[in-house]
Each structure stands twice: as C-alpha cells, then as structure tokens.
Amino acid sequence: MTRFRRPRTAFCRAPVSDRRLARRPAHRRLEVRLTRGGGAVETSPVPGFPILSVLGSGGFSTVYRALQESIGREVALKIDHRVLIDEGDRARFFAEVRAAGQVSGHPNVIDIHDAGITADGRAYLVMELCPAGSLADYLRRQGPMPLVDVLDVGVAIADALAAAHRVGVVHRDVKPANVLYDRYGHPELADFGLAARYDPTTESTSTLELLTPAYAAPEMFWSRRPTPAVDVYGLSATLYALLTGRPPRWPSGEANLTDAEIEALHSAWIPSISGVPESVVGVLRAGMAREPEDRLPTAGTLRDALRAERSALGRASERFSDPGAPGADHDLADQPTARLPRLRPTVGREG
Secondary structure, eight states, X not given: OOBOOOOBOSSOSSBOOTTTSOOOTHHHHHHHHHHHSOSOBTTOSSTTOOEEEEEEEOSSEEEEEEEETTTTEEEEEEEESSOOOSHHHHHHXXXXXXXXXXXXXXXXXXXXXXEEEOTTSOEEEEEOOOTTOBHHHHXXXXXXXOHXXXXXXXXXXXXXXXXXXXXTEEOOOOSGGGEEEOTTSOEEEOOGGGOEEOOTTSOOOOOGGGOOTTTSOHXXXXXXXXXXXXXXXXXXXXXXXXXXXXXXXXXXXXXXXXXXXXXXXXHSOOOOOTTSOHHHHHHHHHHTOSSGGGSOSOHHHHHHHHHHHHHHTOSOOXXXXXXXXXXXXXXXXXXXXXXXXXXXXXXXXXX
16 A cells, blocks of 8 residues: 655754654643643743743644733743754745734734744744634534524634635645634734745645544645635535534545555535535535645635625624623624624533
C-alpha cells in the first residue's frame, strides 16, 4: 500500500523530523505547574504576558490564557512547540503572520495583537481571547444546530474567507474547532497557524500531521499547492457537520490513511439531510466537489449562495446574546453579523 510521504512544513524547508523540529519539554513542565497550581506563572516565555491557565494543547502548539500586563486585558497566547532553526524560517513566519494580520480586523476573524519568537526559538501569537468555546464545543454539548443559525454562521465565515483570499491568504484548516465565539456571541475564524499566501508561482504544501481528514480537501492529501478552493471545501464540510452532528465524509481511522482510503473517502456520495431543503444540501455538495475546479469558484460565491438560501427561509434569525454583556444592548447589537446560539451551562470545564 502506498502511504503518504512527509511533505515540507510551512516554516521549515526540511521534512518534519525530531532533529529539525526539536520539541522542547519546557512547555510540558509549564502545563503541569499550571494544572497543579493556578494563578500567574512568572516563567512565561513571552515577557509581559504572564500565563494564567492552559486553554488547549495539541501536537504542535499550546494555547494559554494570559494577561497582557501593559493594558490589563486577558488574551490568548499561542506558543509553537517547534523551533525555528534559521533566519529563513523566521522570516517566513513573520511574512505569514503579516499576511494573516491583514484580515484580523474583519468582524468574523480573530484579532491578532502581536507575534514574535521566544528566546528558545519558538514562534508565538498573541490573539483575542474567545472564552465561550468553539463550534466543536457546541456540537459536543448540544448536537446539531438549527438551519437558520447554520446559514448565518456560513455567511459570516464565508465572508471572512473571501476577505482573506482577496489579500492572497488561504486558511487551509477550516473546521468547527477553528470557529470560536467572541464574548458577544459572534462567530470568528481562528487559528491561521496553517495559513499561507496563495502564490501560483511558488511551491507550498501542507504537513499531513496537521490535517483533519474529515474537513480537508482531497488535494491537501496529495501535497498539492493549496488554493482558496480548500477553504470552500472546509467550510462546506463544517456547515454540513453543524446540520447533522458530524461531517459527511468520516474516515474510519484518521492516521496513516492509504491512497485507496483517501480515494474512497472523497468519492463517497454526500447524503441529503432530513428537514433541510435539498437546495441547501446542493450548495454544500457543490462546495465539497472532489476536484477543485468543480467546486463553487470562490468563498464569495459560497457566501452569496448561503445568503440566498437564508433569505428564502423568509424569517429573521433569532439573535442570541448575553443581555448583561457590555455593549450587548447598543452598538454591537446593531452590527449585521451572525450570532451563535449560546452554549448551555455545563458542570465543570471541558479540556
């Protein structure tokens, strides 16, 4: 069986390896101290941003809740576990951060406040804190989302992607876990950690270890140059998952997929959804066509198609917001951006 080669990463020229991208144990020790203790940790690797708690951790990075001491606000601090070895790697990181920064002012994109490299060579991002969770949290706790709200989310995130594509930025990792709630209940696209400039004249591939097979476009598995079409696919799969509780193409195992398994996965028919107009499912099918050239051509096209379906429902969406939140009853309430249904309270906190 043919299995995937390990392609080049976004930040390093060489294939991923323990030697090239050494993982430092420091971030693991820090997480243990935070879990056992609590409160600010003075040994934050980023000066001026004492860490308060761990928000989440994966194989390549950890996201912390931190305090921006200069102005006294809480932020999300994302620190990569990998080390950027040479100046070329570092220059590439800052170029990609600047590209992502061009769309961070969009109302449905997480704001990036700062970026840099720690003393031991790890990249970090300082971002807007979205404490209310993600669409993935919503699905885990409450199951499928009402159609009207799914369409509102789709219009908002498709518009954010269209803005990114206009400045040449491809997100490459659109999925429920990367759409967060801000404090006012608006959906915001997060984690441009895989993002890259779209330039047809240059080589750019994706690291397979970072892909989520259920939401990744087929061409991502063949290490082809990513285009805006991969984001159209990812958002369409995300919206389908919001309507049904799971994505339409779910691999039996998400690690070490063979060529044949990937072929079968993306050749599977996308079924209709009970209670959802076939025209809506048709839009999502068009966004998840196997070949990039057969998909809806742009994120803007997807946005407009979803907006038309939303208008066809013939009623205004119920707006969910916290009436006690600052600003919820005046200026922000008047902005034409989607709001998500609030998560039901749960006992304790999910990791």
